[in-house]
Amino acid sequence: MCREVWSASFRRPRRKPVPPPAQPTRNPLFGRGSWPEASRIADILRTETVGGMLLVGAAVVALLWANSPWRGAYTALSEFTIGPAALHLDLSLATWAADGLLAIFFFVAGLELKREFVAGDLRDPRRAALPVAAAVGGMTAPALIYVAVNLGTGGDALRGWAIPTATDIAFALAVLAVISTHLPSALRVFLLTLAVVDDLLAITIIAIFYTSDLHLPALALSLVPLALFAVLVQRRVRSWWLLLPLAVATWALMHESGVHATVAGVLLGFAVPVVRRAAGPGPGLAEHFEHRFRPVSSGVAVPVFAFFAAGVSVVDGGGLGATLTDTVTLGILAGLILGKPVGVMGATWLVQRFTRARLADGLSWWDVLGLSLLAGIGFTVSLLIGELAFGAGTAADDHVKIGVLLGSLLSALLATVVLRIRNRHYRRICAEEQVDADADGIPDVYQRADAGTGDDSGPDDPRRA
Template sequence: MLARGSRVEVGRIGEILRKETVGGGLLVLGALLALVWANSPWSDAYISLTQITVGPAALHLDLELATWAADGLLAIFFFVAGLELKREFVAGDLRSPARAVLPVAAAFGGVIVPALLFTVLNTGDGEALQGWAIPTATDIAFALAVLAIIGTHLPAGLRTFLLTLAVVDDLIAITIIALFYTDSLSTLPLVLALIPLCLFTVAVQRRVRSWWLLLPLAAATWVLVHESGVHATVAGVLLGFAVPVVRSRAAGGPEAGPGLAEHFEHRFRPISTGFAVPVFAFFAAGVSVAGAGGLGATLADSVTLGIVVGLVVGKVVGVLSATWLVQRFTRAELDEGLSWWDVLGLALLAGIGFTVSLLVGELAFGAGTERDEHVKVGVLAGSLISAILATAVLRVRNRVYRRLCDQEQRWLAEPET
């Protein structure tokens, strides 16, 4: 349990961490810029910017910029997430049930417990209960960025665990959005979306990389899914799942090199982490902390409290309890040299819920509503507290592993006697 992982997997995760460090920094920058602007004397200009409407009305795509960021740009994020999910289950460590059981169980625990805590704190308020899924999501970019910055000497198994947990968490979040946050469903556009999706699948399975063919098919799939009433980001996941991970025998077999998924991930991950997610954060995180009733009233609202408690407490309890149960009732054990303090640090990192949490908040209460403003405060506060606590725990653990590493290097440097 929490072992080092395969050599290929460790190298790939190291590359992802380096990219996510920059992406996480841009995400924080976009959110901070929105917060400062929304609480400045020029806040009306920020609101006006988010409400600018662009797009063809004939296709029902005359949307506000904030909606384009949530429905359009996040589709890129979920496309990359779809690629990552498929890679994990086809060619990553998740293809092995023995390695998959722990992060999958931890991800489910980290979803169930926060949802239960939010529900308990909002019992009796039917409107508030619509946001039960808000504290269940872990932000991959933000969490990996924090880990990459503070975890210079932490074991590679911890990084593998966090990435895998976040990937499974994304899959659960995508399923929740599709099943519970679709208000009205139009069957015809959804059925029609299968046509460009199937054509896209056939093209990528034949290793077609031509953007002039794939991009129109992907755009048509997105438009039709959006028109159906299902949140358009689901289209991004479906398109990601369609891309092959390993080469077919006709193309030379797996030993000839990676499939098209790695090529697309290399191309689109920088767009996702460097542009799509930070821009969404800019449009989604702009909340006036002195809104209706002031900051005190906002923090006292049951929705805000439910989100903060769900992220800070629920994620930790869920991840730790699921990990303990897997060890208690299976033959799995913590990898030699790892401590439950390491697991605690990762569980705290899992409480950083930003991108998907803000998206679910908008879907639950409607963008710009008073409850949506409370969601933003709750997500920002809960994520910040989780990041600070995780940093405190993992910095201590990082010093421990650094001392062990230094001792090992000194021992190797000593001449033989």
């Protein structure tokens, strides 16, 4: 036995077999995109985050003012009328914010959506399938839940079925900024794209289901300045003194036709070309307009609308208790808090199930849950649809405002809990992405052979062992 021990001491130890390197995930869900697209999205997110902070601040000021002893002054300011009566544009300040300023918001949304599908990473149908499916699921489930809550109640409650379907990207990004999470860039891009597609679907719903007293001559006339605008931008004309009057004329005639005027903003955005006619330095026309108008949209248009739309008094109309027992409020709360996560996660699972794709390495379904809860923050478009469904200043509209505000707040709190739990994991992934850039200014992670495949690990990454 001693001989065996002695000989074993000189025996070469066996080496444990080394498993082969993990293969990159092909067609991953939430895979990393290209560096130009990631850089552009980062700029957009910074602007939207600042705009989200202003939006939240404007909503808080409106709520405090509307519930203060000076709430009469807030109501008088909202109802103050200005504009040319001969053109039927003698509107209140609140209406100007909803119909006029939000047209700028939807113009930027139209530019962004067209650029994503023409020149962005989403021109690849495999990449576009996930956010589009998630947006559709995230709108269908809340609508069905709202209808289920209000079915059989009678009255006009069912007119608000589309209220909990919208996602407010500025508000959601403001929550992310407060959380200070290291959410991977691919997930941020997904959230932004989902919200942009969500906006397009919402404006389609507004145009189809919330248009009354359609005036066909005005609608036909609105196509004339829209066509002239399209011809000029296709010729790469950038002169504001030519384009702005045509855009205003399109908006005014669309408003006169009975179709909500924000539809004009989307159509004008779709008319702008994305790809440069001749190769050369500098941004294309769509990117040029986006850089010009996104700060106006995020920093002025949306916060001003939030100021006039969020000012609801909880001390009038039976108090908060009566509001929380109304099925309209309950339907909105259930749609935002429950419907959005179910819809977004369910659609994501279905895409994974039928395409045989899987989550990119390092991510989990907890990440998807956090994003789904963030998608339940519906504010700008939800308040707009509430006004269209029930009429501004009505008791039902006040219930809509409380439901949207409370549902968005609870969704934000739940998302904060989930994302805080995942924050340490996000920080580790973010550290891997933010490696030193070479002399070309592009991080190495976007220049590896597996860039864009969703494989976040390097050859020496411990996750490969």
